[in-house]
Amino acid sequence: MSPWLVAPLVVTAAGLLVALGVPRNASPRAGAWVLACAAVATVAGLASGLALLAVAGAAQVHAVTDVMGWCRDLYPGGGRFGGWIGLAAAAALVVAATRVAAVIAGARRQRHAIGAVNGLRVVAADGPVAFAVPGRHGGVVVGDGLLSLLDADETAAVLAHERAHLRLHHHRFVVVALACAAALPVLAPVARRVRFATERWADEVAAAEVGSRLVVARAVARAGLMRGAGGPAGAMAFGGGQTVARVRALMDPPSAPAALVPVAVGLAGLLVTLLGSSVQVHHLAEFVASLCRP
Amino acid sequence: MTGPVPSLGPLESAVLDVLWAADAPMTPGAVQAALGGDHAYTTVMTVLVRLLDKGVVHRTKAGRAYAYLPALSAADLAAGRLHEVLGTSGDPMATMSRFVEGLDPGEADALRRALDELDR
Numbered sequence: 467m468s469p470w471l472v473a474p475l476v477v478t479a480a481g482l483l484v485a486l487g488v489p490r491n492a493s494p495r496a497g498a499w500v501l502a503c504a505a506v507a508t509v510a511g512l513a514s515g516l517a518l519l520a521v522a523g524a525a526q527v528h529a530v531t532d533v534m535g536w537c538r539d540l541y542p543g544g545g546r547f548g549g550w551i552g553l554a555a556a557a558a559l560v561v562a563a564t565r566v567a568a569v570i571a572g573a574r575r576q577r578h579a580i581g582a583v584n585g586l587r588v589v590a591a592d593g594p595v596a597f598a599v600p601g602r603h604g605g606v607v608v609g610d611g612l613l614s615l616l617d618a619d620e621t622a623a624v625l626a627h628e629r630a631h632l633r634l635h636h637h638r639f640v641v642v643a644l645a646c647a648a649a650l651p652v653l654a655p656v657a658r659r660v661r662f663a664t665e666r667w668a669d670e671v672a673a674a675e676v677g678s679r680l681v682v683a684r685a686v687a688r689a690g691l692m693r694g695a696g697g698p699a700g701a702m703a704f705g706g707g708q709t710v711a712r713v714r715a716l717m718d719p720p721s722a723p724a725a726l727v728p729v730a731v732g733l734a735g736l737l738v739t740l741l742g743s744s745v746q747v748h749h750l751a752e753f754v755a756s757l758c759r760p
Numbered sequence: 761m762t763g764p765v766p767s768l769g770p771l772e773s774a775v776l777d778v779l780w781a782a783d784a785p786m787t788p789g790a791v792q793a794a795l796g797g798d799h800a801y802t803t804v805m806t807v808l809v810r811l812l813d814k815g816v817v818h819r820t821k822a823g824r825a826y827a828y829l830p831a832l833s834a835a836d837l838a839a840g841r842l843h844e845v846l847g848t849s850g851d852p853m854a855t856m857s858r859f860v861e862g863l864d865p866g867e868a869d870a871l872r873r874a875l876d877e878l879d880r
Contacts, residue, residue, distance in 0.1 A: 576856050596859035612859075624859055631857065640857055661857060684878050687871045690860040709860050710870045717874065 474749070477742030478511040484735025486656065492728045494666035500732040501660045502639045504739045505646035505653050511743030512650060513562070514750040516555040521754060523552010565648035573641050583607055586625075594689040596624050598631040606632070615692060619676065620685035626672035627682070634671070636664040662708050669712055670720075683716035768816070771799070775807050776816065780834055785820055785827035 485504035488497050527549040583605035589595065591609030598606055606628040613621060631637065643660035647653040669686070673679040690709040768776065778794045779786060786794070792804040808828050811817040816837075819826045863871070 573856075594858075594860055597856050599856070627859065636857070665857065680878055684875065686860060687875045687878065690863060690871050691868060691875075692860075709863060710867050710874070713871065713874045717877070 474742040474745040475511055475515045478508055478739050478746065479742075481735050481737070481739030481742055482508050482656075485732050485739055486659070487735060488728055488732030492732065494663045494670065496729045496732065498636075498639050498660055498663035498667060500729075500736050501656050501663065502643050504736050505643050505656045505660070507736070507739040507743040508653065509562075509646045509649045511739070511746040513559065514743070514747045516559045518746070518750045518753055519555035520552045520559065521750070521757070523549045523555065525757060526552070562649040566645045569641065569645045569648045573637075577601060577604075580607065588613065594692040596628055596689070598628040598637070600632060600635070600637045604632065612689060612692065615688060616685055619678070619681045620688065623672050623676045623682040623685040624689070626675040627668045627685075630668040630671035630675075631664065634664075634667065636668065639664050662711070665708065665712060666715060669716055673716065679716045679720075683713045686716070687713045768811075768814075771803075771807055772811055772816075775804065775811065776830060779817065779828060779830045782829075785822060785829040787822060787825050787827050791828070 482504050485500055488500050577599060580599055582603035583599045584603055585605040587605060587607050588610055589607060592611045593609065594612045594615075595607065595609030596612055598604070606625060608624070608628075612624070616624065640657075640661050643653075643657040647657035669682055670679075673682045676682060686709060690713070774795060775791055778791050782790075782794075788801060788805045788808055791808065792799060792801055795804065808817065808819075812819060812828070816831055817828050818831050819828045821827075
């Protein structure tokens with residue numbers, strides 16, 4: 467089997483690297499979309515490459531071709547990738563699929579554990595509890611400790627931020643990115659960037675609603691210091707460094723239109739990733755189709 | 761509620777709902793009637809004792825029988841469950857995004873400096 471059949475993966479990887487070049491101060495909305503799509507395309511390309519290896523490996527094992535009715539010697543003179551490589555590829559696919567399923571099941575379990583929120587629910591909590599629960603009976607959950615700390619404007623900012631998450635379906639971006647990172651652990655930084663982008667996005671929407679970016683900045687900073695006091699001891703926060711970055715971004719003037727260039731670069735990277743991935747999927751489809759022609 | 765929250769099956773939840781809706785402790789017979797009589801008396805008794813075991817209900821003497829009342833409010837139960845979810849989601853794969861995450865070392869100082877600037 468020609469190694470060129472999996473060459474599009476190289477293209478995909480290159481595209482992903484370029485897409486990662488979307489700098490943090492590009493529009494968070496563009497960043498979230500580009501990075502999430504690039505992550506999905508990368509996983510799709512890799513999965514089809516692995517599937518291709520698995521099926522091609524199986525097609526070279528005579529026992530399998532006998533049972534499945536496939537033609538033998540599909541690639542005359544081939545056999546460069548033995549059945550063992552195919553087996554390893556299949557195993558990798560199974561592991562990746564299991565990890566993706568675990569992420570999705572975990573998300574569902576968390577939502578069920580919280581139960582119906584129906585718009586807004588205040589709970590007894592010492593730490594800065596405030597998060598958005600998606601779904602038909604979802605809403606915003608806020609801790610009473612946070613409510614007593616923040617003033618009226620800052621509370622409005624927190625609620626606007628969380629409602630923005632719900633309205634704009636940010637949880638989809640995050641779950642998709644986390645699932646991609648579960649399938650392909652090297653994408654973990656991309657998942658972090660996606661989460662950061664959705665937080666910045668919600669911050670800006672809240673700032674527009676409340677009428678002041680500084681009020682949102684203050685709310686984030688004060689909530690962050692509350693978390694700092696009582697957070698999980700010693701554990702490196704997943705969102706490490708993001709709180710300060712969000713506050714600083716809100717205190718700085720909004721991104722100038724010059725951000726178009728990094729966005730264009732990011733989009734170009736995304737297109738390359740999608741191209742490489744779709745070629746890979748195409749190769750897989752062609753190969754599988756050719757199996758059934760004696 | 762500080763301990764781990766017991767998970768409740770559908771019948772246990774239904775019985776607890778009945779107890780919450782009442783304004784006085786209820787005997788098993790009263791609970792059975794409130795559930796529409798679809799369940800055997802012994803079934804309802806079993807569920808109540810199981811809830812007692814889990815610490816979710818108390819019981820008091822009512823004449824010669826026992827009457828049951830909830831030990832937790834609905835809000836407490838929900839909050840307890842929430843704390844569990846929040847507790848387990850200190851991990852990187854948490855899909856529920858919180859308003860702020862835990863801080864890096866040194867981030868707290870940076871935040872205080874930023875607040876000083878904001879409050880000026």
